[in-house]
Amino acid sequence: MLRARVAELERERDEALEQGQTQRIQFEGELESLRQATHPHCDASTDEQLEALKAVFETITDGVVVYDREGVIISANSAFHRMMGITSPTDYISLSMHQRYSRLHVRDGQGHDLPEDELPLARLARGEVIASSDLADLTFQTLDGREISTDVSGAPLLNVAGGMIGMVVVFHDITARKQLERQTNEVLRTLREEQARSRASESALLEANRRMDEFLSIASHELRTPLTTINGNIQLAKRRIDTLLTPTGELAAHQDKLKLIRELLNRAERQVRIQNRLVGDLLDVSRIQGNRLQLNMDDTNMVEIVHNAVEDQRSAAPGRVILLQDDLEGWVLPVHADADRIGQVVTNFLTNALKYSASDRMVEVRIKVVGSCVKVAVRDEGPGLPPEEQKMLWERFYRVPGIVVQSGSGVGLGLGLHICQTIITRHGGEVGVESEVGKGSIFWFKLPLVSNCVTT
Structure with missing residues (x-):
């Protein structure tokens, strides 16, 4: 968002500069017209030349002033008077060049007082031409107390013999453009500072995420070792109990207690499986974040993967009904995949469907061919999900x-x-969910087939 706003403001500034350049070209053309109008092609008097100029002056929106070769104002248009806040032109004309410019407090583009020998009139008197390649941006404190910025251009007026008979200066008001540039630059500076702060925050967040991923990886490895030991001891204890569960002998009176102990061990074993799954998830997500998730790819049969996952869940939850759509039983749907990881996906969809639907509700698994892909879908009769939650389901650590x-x-x-x-x-596939509140959910994924499906 910040980058887009910076680009937009920079574009507006460039357009303003381009517009300013167009205006400069325009008033340079006006200046050339003035030079031609005042060039003494004939023996017309100065009064006649000034009369010809007046009509031109008053149609120009820029401030235009004609001086004699001594710097005395011969004529200035109304735009110049308005621009400089001059309410009494006669009094202003009577002032010397030094007095005029000192009252206007002329500064250069950097805000420094302009030396007298660098004033536009002084430069023109030396025979210089202030044109598009050498424009002077000047700031004036007007006589009515305003501050304006101008582009100034000008040229000497020459007679047929090439001698200087006067000078003409055009003042183009660029105050609005300068204000826009300053505002734009200020906003750009603020946005860049915000960008810098945002990048710093982003870097800090990335570092925090890196440390979190590192912690998850270490914690997962450290947790898995004792869980493996606990599970091994439970298995040994169960086998020992099985040898003692005999109807005869001196332990016959303790059969009920031994059966209770075995059931408690079964519960502990289930809890260890749950903890192992959670630790496995932590380990997998740390591998994903570190781009270290390994896939053992090979050609395999999707039907077989799904059937195995369903049978495992039927054994783990014998009281639940898991219906497998078996129209493709005996078919081979070949995919190039890591069979264990795809089985992990099917198992996760199934365990979620069992967990978030009532124990007396059915869970259905379907396999079908869609175009050049195989689609696996798991449907439950749980509470369903609102649309705004469905997009966020796949985010890390998100729970509805x-x-x-x-x-x-x-x-x-x-x-x-x-x-x-x-x-x-x-694997080059895609996942999705279809759900409606109160009507359950269907979680699905698709993988590309490597060849046509066949029957066995």
């Missing part, structure tokens, strides 16, 4: 407010869908 777990346990870290989107995108 107000959506609660309806079956199972654990709320997750808001990483699963972000990881799924990254995996599918890295």
Whole structure:
């Protein structure tokens, strides 16, 4: 946003400068007309020449002054009087050049007092021409108390023999343009400062994100080691309990207690699986942020991947109904993919569907061919999602407010869908969601087929 505003202001400034250049060219043409009008091609008197000039002067919107070769004002148009705040032209004309310019307090473009020998009239008296290649931007303190900026150009007036008979100066008011330039430059300066602060904040945020990703990576590795140990000990304890669960012997009276212990171990094992999944998500997202997510690509069968993921969830949640649309059973839908990572995506869609729908509601999985792609969709009968939330689902650490777990346990870290989107995108596919509040959701992904599907 800031960059666009800076570019817009710079364009406006350039247009103002270009307009100013056009105006300069225009009044230089007017100056040339004046020079031609005052050039003594005939023996006409000075009075006749001045009469000819008056008609030209009053039609020019720039201030125009004609001097004799001594710097005395011969004629000045009304635009010049208005520009300089002159209410009594007769009194002003009677002043010397030094008096006139001292009252107007002339300064150069940098705001410094202009030396007398650099005044436009002094330069013209030396035979210089102040033209488009040597324009003087001057600031005047007018007689009525205003401050104006002008472009000044001028030239000596010569007779047929080449002798100087006078001088003409054109004052073009550029006060509005200068104000626009100053305002534009001030806004540009402010915007650039804001850009610098924004870049500094962005750098600080990137550094904070880098440190966070580094922390997640280290924490994930450190958490996974004790979880692996805990899970191994649970497995050993379960096997030991199984050997003691016999109907005879001196432990027969303790069978109910042993069964309770085994059930407690089963619950602990499920919790370890949940923690392992969370740690795995943290590790995956740190790899994604560091661009270290590895994919083991190979030609594989999408139907087989989906079937395996569905069977795993049926075993993990035996009380739930997971319907697999099996019209493609026995088909091979070949994709070039990392089978484990695609299975991870299907599993994540399934666990979310089971978690956020009631335990007595069905979850449906569909596989179909769409053009040159295979599409996998998981439909649930959960609460559904409003449109404004659907775009944000795939962001890292985002969790939809107000959506609660309806079956199972654990709320997750808001990483699963972000990881799924990254995996599918890295495979050249796309993900999406179709949902309506109160009518459930369909999460889907598509991957390109590497060849035509076949039956086995």
